Amino acid sequence: MQRLNKTAKQTARILKAFTKENKEWGVSALAKHLGYAKSSVHGIVQALVKEGILEKKTDTGLYSCGIQIIRLGLLVLSEIEVRKIARPYLEDIAKITGETVFLCMCIDNKIKIVDAIESSNSLKVSLDIGSELPKDRGAAAKVWYAYLPEEERKSIEENKLFDTSIIGEALTFYLERGFVFSEEEAYENINGIAAPILNRDGKMEAIVAVGGLSSRFNREKMFEAGEILKSKCSEISERLGYKV
Secondary structure (H helix, E strand, C coil), X not given: CHXXXXXXXXXXXXXXXXXXXXXXXXXXXXXXXXXXXXXXXXXXXHHHHHCCCEEECCCCCCEEECXXXXXXXXXXXHHXXXXXXXXXXXXXXXXXXXXXXXEEEEECCEEEEEEEECCCCCCCCCCCCCCEEXXXXXXXXXXXXXXXXXXXXXXXXXXXXXXXXXXXXHHHHXXXXXXXXXXXXXXXXXXEEEEEEECCCCCEEEEEXXXXXXXXXXXXXXXXXXXXXXXXXXXXXXXXXXXX
């Protein structure tokens, strides 16, 4: 375990050495800069190249950031932009509905909470930022499933990767209403609604979900809140460049 922790720390420091001022490194220079053995740096760098996190320049032999780390950087930038734009709308939704509002994004093929505005009620839904939501049930999962490319949906169904009976039934309802709802599907005594945020290409950029106690956030209130949610998500989508 101690060896693994040491390697992880070395890997992190190697990656952090690639900056705007130092975009490229040779193994010898990098080892000297960090104070590590050249053999250790060489082994870690080779592993990172194999994973596409770093790449080696054929003309100079120097290493620079690879496509995978660039992809992760763009993902972070996208998350920051969406959170910044969506924040005031999330606050509006929370104020109008009186329930907790979550901003979710698909990160590494997982539905994760990236921002939240908690309800002012003493009894409320509370999930930490970074929490992962289930993909086979719940309002957010239904929106995620609805916006999957058709071939991905077919693959999930044909290979029986998980039970799609709950989220699959929501597709027709979503296409007609523009939002989905769930009743105690993901969590006991919790109801929820969700709608998508679309980018300029019409692809799902994020999901806004509202969750409340089922005793208070009943179907009638969910449908009322759903219209508000749909409208706010449309406004956020427009801010991101989406045009109907």
